[in-house]
Amino acid sequence: MATALYRIIKYGLKNFWRQRLVSLATLTVILLAILVFQGLLIFNSVSTTVLEKIRDKIDISVYFKTNVAEDDILAVKHSFETLDEVKSVEYVSREEALLAFQQKHKDDTTISKAIAELGENPLPASINIKAKDPAKYPTIVTYLSSDSINALVSDVSYSENQVVIDKLASIIDVSEKAGIILTIVLSLVAVIVSFNTLLLAIYSNREEITVMRLVGASNAFIRGPFIVEGIIYGVIATILTLIISLPIAYFVSPYLRLLSPDIDIWQYFLSNGLALFGWELLFGVSIGVISSLIATRKYLKV
Amino acid sequence: MINFQNVSKSYNGFEPTIRDINFAVEPKEFVSIVGQSGAGKSTIIKLLIGEERPTKGRVTFAQYDINKITSRDLPKLRRRIGVVFQDFKLLNTKNVHENIAFALEVGGKPENEINDLVMEVLDLVGIPGKGKSFIHQLSGGEKQRVAIARAMVNRPDVVVADEPTGNLDPLNTNGILHLLKKINEMGTTVMLATHNKDIVNDLKRRVITIEDGRIVRDEENSKYHI
Numbered sequence: 001m002a003t004a005l006y007r008i009i010k011y012g013l014k015n016f017w018r019q020r021l022v023s024l025a026t027l028t029v030i031l032l033a034i035l036v037f038q039g040l041l042i043f044n045s046v047s048t049t050v051l052e053k054i055r056d057k058i059d060i061s062v063y064f065k066t067n068v069a070e071d072d073i074l075a076v077k078h079s080f081e082t083l084d085e086v087k088s089v090e091y092v093s094r095e096e097a098l099l100a101f102q103q104k105h106k107d108d109t110t111i112s113k114a115i116a117e118l119g120e121n122p123l124p125a126s127i128n129i130k131a132k133d134p135a136k137y138p139t140i141v142t143y144l145s146s147d148s149i150n151a152l153v154s155d156v157s158y159s160e161n162q163v164v165i166d167k168l169a170s171i172i173d174v175s176e177k178a179g180i181i182l183t184i185v186l187s188l189v190a191v192i193v194s195f196n197t198l199l200l201a202i203y204s205n206r207e208e209i210t211v212m213r214l215v216g217a218s219n220a221f222i223r224g225p226f227i228v229e230g231i232i233y234g235v236i237a238t239i240l241t242l243i244i245s246l247p248i249a250y251f252v253s254p255y256l257r258l259l260s261p262d263i264d265i266w267q268y269f270l271s272n273g274l275a276l277f278g279w280e281l282l283f284g285v286s287i288g289v290i291s292s293l294i295a296t297r298k299y300l301k302v
Numbered sequence: 303m304i305n306f307q308n309v310s311k312s313y314n315g316f317e318p319t320i321r322d323i324n325f326a327v328e329p330k331e332f333v334s335i336v337g338q339s340g341a342g343k344s345t346i347i348k349l350l351i352g353e354e355r356p357t358k359g360r361v362t363f364a365q366y367d368i369n370k371i372t373s374r375d376l377p378k379l380r381r382r383i384g385v386v387f388q389d390f391k392l393l394n395t396k397n398v399h400e401n402i403a404f405a406l407e408v409g410g411k412p413e414n415e416i417n418d419l420v421m422e423v424l425d426l427v428g429i430p431g432k433g434k435s436f437i438h439q440l441s442g443g444e445k446q447r448v449a450i451a452r453a454m455v456n457r458p459d460v461v462v463a464d465e466p467t468g469n470l471d472p473l474n475t476n477g478i479l480h481l482l483k484k485i486n487e488m489g490t491t492v493m494l495a496t497h498n499k500d501i502v503n504d505l506k507r508r509v510i511t512i513e514d515g516r517i518v519r520d521e522e523n524s525k526y527h528i
Contacts, residue, residue, distance in 0.1 A: 003412065019395065212404070214351065
C-alpha cells in the first residue's frame with residue numbers, strides 16, 4: 001500500500017514536470033478560476049458589509065408629544081420590541097435629546113442662548129426603530145397609526161423619508177440578488193472551463209491510460225497520478241493567487257477606501273487570509289481531483 | 303492453460319470476425335497463429351487478455367473465465383500474460399527503464415528488486431544501454447525489444463506477440479524471433495500471431511491457421527500453408 005502510494009505520487013510529480021506545457025496551460029486556467037472565485041468571495045464580503053452599513057443607517061424616529069409620560073413611551077417602546085419585524089428600539093428621553101442637541105450646537109452661541117432664554121426643554125422624547133429588513137418599515141408604520149399610539153405621537157420621520165427608505169430597501173434587495181446570481185454564474189463558468197481544460201489534458205493521455213490497463217495496472221494505480229496532478233494544480237494555483245492578489249489589494253485598498261471607508265480589502269485579507277487560503281485550496285483541489293476522476297473514467301473501460 | 307471453446311466474436315451485430323474457434327494451449331508450448339491480415343488473429347488475442355468479450359463460446363486462462371471476469375480481476379489476469387503489440391503500445395511519457403519497470407510496479411514488486419530485474423531483461427533483449435532513453439528516441443527494432451522486455455520481465459505464464467515483426471526489417475525480425483524462442487526455452491508459453499511465412503517455416507512448431515475467422519488447420523511441426 002505504501003509502495004503503491006509512493007509510486008502514484010512519484011508518477012504524479014513526474015508527469016506534471018514532463019508534460020510541462022500541458023501542465024502550465026492547465027495551471028493557468030485553474031489559477032484564473034481561483035482568482036475569479038477569490039474575487040467573488042471578496043465582492044460578497046465587501047457588499048455584505050456595505051449593505052449592512054446602509055441598512056443600519058436607516059431607521060424611523062417616532063416623536064412623542066411633550067406632555068406624554070415616560071412610562072407610556074416605554075410601554076410603546078416595549079410593544080414595538082415584541083414585533084417580529086423590529087430589530088431594535090432605542091429610547092431617547094427629552095433630557096437626552098436636549099443634551100445631544102446642546103452638544104451638537106455647543107459652538108453656536110445663538111442657539112445656546114435661545115435655549116437658555118426658553119427656560120424649558122423644547123425637545124420631544126422619541127424612540128428610534130430599526131427593522132430587521134428595510135422592506136418592513138411600511139408594516140411597522142401601520143402599527144404606529146393605531147389610535148392608542150397615534151394619540152401620543154406628534155411626528156414620525158418615516159413619512160418624510162419614505163421615498164428614500166423604500167428606494168434604499170429595493171437597492172439592497174436587488175444588490176443581494178444580483179450578488180447571488182453573479183456568484184453562481186461566474187463560479188459555474190470557472191468550474192466548467194477548468195473541468196474542460198483538465199479533460200483535454202487527460203484526453204491527450206488517453207492512449208497511455210489504455211496501455212497501462214493492457215499491461216495490468218489497476219484503475220486506482222492509473223488514476224492516482226492524475227489525482228496527484230490535480231492536487232498539485234490546486235495547491236500551486238492557490239499559492240499563486242495569493243502571491244498575485246496580496247500586492248494588488250495592498251495598493252488598491254487606499255483608493256477604494258476613498259470611495260467608502262467600509263471597503264477595506266487589505267484589512268479583509270489580513271483578517272480573513274487563512275480562511276481565504278483554505279477555501280481557495282478546497283476549491284482548486286476539488287476542481288483538480290473531481291475533474292481528473294471524471295475525465296479518466298472514460299478511458300479506463302478497456 | 304489457454305482454452306477457446308466454440309468462440310465467436312462479432313462487433314455491433316455485424317458478421318462475426320471469428321467463428322467457432324476451438325483450441326487449447328498447454329504450458330511451455332510455442333504456438334503460431336497464422337493467417338492473412340483481417341483473418342481474426344488480433345481478435346483472438348484481444349479475447350485472451352479480456353480487451354473484448356466473446357459473443358458466443360467460452361474463453362478461459364488458468365483459473366480465469368474471461369467471459370465472466372470482473373474489472374477487479376482483469377488487471378491480475380493481464381499481469382500473467384505478457385503482450386507484445388504490433389504497434390508496441392509503449393508509454394511515451396516514460397523512459398525505457400520506467401516502461402519496463404511499470405509492468406512490475408503495477409503488481410507491487412518492491413523497488414529494490416525492480417531495478418535489478420529491469421537491467422537483467424534489458425541485457426537479455428540486447429539494449430542494455432538504453433534505459434534512460436525515451437521511446438521517441440528509439441528505432442522500430444529497439445521499440446519492439448522494449449515491448450518484449452516489458453512483456454517478459456514479470457515472468458508471465460504466457461507471452462503473446464501480435465505481429466511483432468510487422469514493422470521490422472529482416473535483421474530485426476530474426477532478432478525478435480530469436481528472443482521469442484529464448485523466452486520459450488526458459489519455460490514460458492509463447493503465442494505468436496503473424497502473417498510472415500518465413501518466420502513460421504523456420505520455427506517448425508505448432509501452427510494454427512485461420513482463414514476468414516475459422517480455424518482451417520492445427521498441426522504440430524507445421525508450415526505456413528496459405
